[in-house]
Amino acid sequence: MDTKSKIKDLLxxxxxxxxxxxxDDVSLQDSIGVDSTEMxxxxxxxxxAFNTKLSPKEITKFCTINDIEQIVSSKSGK
Amino acid sequence: xxxxxxxxxxxxxxxxxxxxxxFWANVKAGRSFVKEITRFDASKYPSHIxxxxxxxxxxxxxxxxxxxxxxxxSHMALIAAExxxxxxxxxxxxxxxxxxxxxxxxxxGGWLYAETELRDLYLEGREGxxxxxxxxxxxxxxQGQVSIxxxxxxxxxxxxxxxxxxxxxxxxAKKVLGKEKLNMILAGGMEAPVTPYALLCCNTYGGxxxxxxxxxxxxxxxxxxxxxxxxxxxxxxxxxxxxxRAKSRNANISxxxxxxxxxxxxxxxxxxxxxxxxxxxxxxxxxxxxxxxPEQIDYISLDGLALDDWDNSExxxxxxxxxxxxxxxxxxxxxxxxxxxxxxxxxLDLIITVMAMENSLVPPTxxxxxPSPNGLNYIRNQAKEYKINKALIISRGRGGINAVLVVExx
Numbered sequence: 001m002d003t004k005s006k007i008k009d010l011l012x013x014x015x016x017x018x019x020x021x022x023x024d025d026v027s028l029q030d031s032i033g034v035d036s037t038e039m040x041x042x043x044x045x046x047x048x049a050f051n052t053k054l055s056p057k058e059i060t061k062f063c064t065i066n067d068i069e070q071i072v073s074s075k076s077g078k
Numbered sequence: 079x080x081x082x083x084x085x086x087x088x089x090x091x092x093x094x095x096x097x098x099x100x101f102w103a104n105v106k107a108g109r110s111f112v113k114e115i116t117r118f119d120a121s122k123y124p125s126h127i128x129x130x131x132x133x134x135x136x137x138x139x140x141x142x143x144x145x146x147x148x149x150x151x152s153h154m155a156l157i158a159a160e161x162x163x164x165x166x167x168x169x170x171x172x173x174x175x176x177x178x179x180x181x182x183x184x185x186x187g188g189w190l191y192a193e194t195e196l197r198d199l200y201l202e203g204r205e206g207x208x209x210x211x212x213x214x215x216x217x218x219x220x221q222g223q224v225s226i227x228x229x230x231x232x233x234x235x236x237x238x239x240x241x242x243x244x245x246x247x248x249x250x251a252k253k254v255l256g257k258e259k260l261n262m263i264l265a266g267g268m269e270a271p272v273t274p275y276a277l278l279c280c281n282t283y284g285g286x287x288x289x290x291x292x293x294x295x296x297x298x299x300x301x302x303x304x305x306x307x308x309x310x311x312x313x314x315x316x317x318x319x320x321x322x323r324a325k326s327r328n329a330n331i332s333x334x335x336x337x338x339x340x341x342x343x344x345x346x347x348x349x350x351x352x353x354x355x356x357x358x359x360x361x362x363x364x365x366x367x368x369x370x371x372p373e374q375i376d377y378i379s380l381d382g383l384a385l386d387d388w389d390n391s392e393x394x395x396x397x398x399x400x401x402x403x404x405x406x407x408x409x410x411x412x413x414x415x416x417x418x419x420x421x422x423x424x425x426l427d428l429i430i431t432v433m434a435m436e437n438s439l440v441p442p443t444x445x446x447x448x449p450s451p452n453g454l455n456y457i458r459n460q461a462k463e464y465k466i467n468k469a470l471i472i473s474r475g476r477g478g479i480n481a482v483l484v485v486e487x488x
Contacts, residue, residue, distance in 0.1 A: 016143040
C-alpha cells in the first residue's frame with residue numbers, strides 16, 4: 001500500500017469519517033472540520049504507523065493529505 | 079414573587095424504556111428491569127445487579143465520530159435532550175442561542191471512558207491514553223456536549239450533589255427562568271454507574287442490595303425486608319420555559335414547576351439525620367415557594383433508598399409536615415422497578431410524576447409487601463387512579479443533602 005493510501009486509511013479509521021470526505025489537496029480543517037484533539041490523536045497514530053517522530057507543529061489541521069504524505073515520507077526516508 | 083415554570087417537553091432514557099411512552103407503560107405496570115449485570119463480569123462484586131440499558135445504539139442520532147470522544151453518560155444526555163426537544167416541538171435553530179440554557183446534574187462523572195483510559199495509562203504509558211479522556215470523564219462533560227450539539231450559549235450549570243443532583247438542577251433552572259433572563263432551559267440529569275470501577279465504589283459505600291439471586295425483587299424501598307438499593311443508568315431531561323412563552327407558541331404544557339428548596343442535615347458525611355428535621359424544613363420551604371399549603375398536596379414521589387435510616391427519616395419528615403393527612407396522601411417510589419439512577423434519579427422522579435398527573439394514575443412501588451415504617455398511603459405493587467393537581471418530589475444525597483420540588487397541573 002502506498003503512503004498516501006495508508007495515511008487516508010488511518011485517518012478514516014481513527015476519526016470515523018468517510019473516505020470520500022478526505023481530499024488530497026484540501027486541508028483537514030476544510031475537508032472534515034478536524035479539531036485540535038483529533039489532531040493530537042492523528043499525529044500519535046501516524047508516528048506509530050510510520051515508526052517515526054512527528055511534531056504537532058508540523059502536522060496541523062491546515063495540512064492537506066498531500067502535505068502529510070510529504071512530511072511522513074521525508075521523515076521515514078520513503 | 080414566585081414564578082411558575084412550564085414543562086413542555088420530556089426526554090427519558092431508562093432501563094424501562096427510551097422515550098416517554100415506552101417508559102410510562104412499563105413504570106405504571108410495575109415491570110421490573112433490574113437484572114444481573116452483563117456489560118462486564120461483575121460476578122465477584124457483592125452486589126452485581128443493576129438497571130442496565132442495552133439498546134442505546136438503536137436510538138442514537140449521534141455520529142460515530144462523536145461517540146468515540148464521549149462517555150456513555152454524555153451519549154444518554156444527548157439522546158434525552160433530543161427526545162425532549164422533539165417532544166416540545168421546538169425548532170432550536172430558530173431560537174436565540176444566547177437565551178437558551180442547560181442545567182444538568184450527575185453524581186459521579188463518566189467512568190466507563192475514564193477507567194478504560196486509566197488502564198491504558200498504566201499498561202502503555204502516556205501515549206496510550208486517548209486525548210479525549212480530558213473532556214470525556216468530568217461531570218460537566220454532558221453540559222458541554224449538549225451545548226455544542228445545539229449551539230446553546232446562555233447561562234448554564236452542572237450540579238453535583240450526589241443523588242440529589244438532578245432535582246437540584248431542575249430547581250435552579252426554575253429559579254433562573256423566573257428571573258426572565260433566558261427563554262428556555264434543558265434541565266435534568268444523567269448517570270452511568272454500571273462500570274467496573276463505579277460499581278466498586280457503590281459497593282464500598284455499603285448501601286447496595288446483595289440479593290443477586292432475585293434481581294427483580296431486590297430493591298424494596300419502605301418494605302420490612304428492605305436490604306439496600308440497586309444502581310441504574312440513564313438520563314432524564316425536560317424542556318422548561320416561561321408559561322407565557324409556552325402559551326404564545328401553543329405548546330403543550332405538561333406540568334408546572336412551582337416550588338423548590340434545599341437544605342443540609344449537617345450531621346454525617348454519609349448518613350442522613352435520622353430525625354429528618356432538615357428534610358421536613360426543605361419540604362415546608364418548597365411548599366412556601368410554591369405558595370401551596372400542605373393540605374393541597376395529593377401525591378408524593380419518595381426518594382426511597384431502601385435503607386432503614388433513610389426510609390425512616392423520610393417518613394418521619396413527611397409525617398412532621400403533613401400531620402394526620404400523611405396517612406391519606408398517595409405516595410410511591412416507582413424507581414424500585416428500574417433502579418436508582420443516583421444523580422439522575424430526581425429527573426426521572428419528576429418525569430414520572432408529570433406523567434402520573436397527566437394520566438391521573440399513581441405508579442406503584444414494587445416489592446413493597448409489608449410497609450415499614452407504617453403510616454403512609456403507600457401505593458404498592460399496582461398503579462391506582464388518583465386525580466393529582468399538586469405533587470411533591472423528594473430527592474436526597476449522601477452527606478445530608480435534601481432537595482424538594484413542587485409540581486402542579488397546568
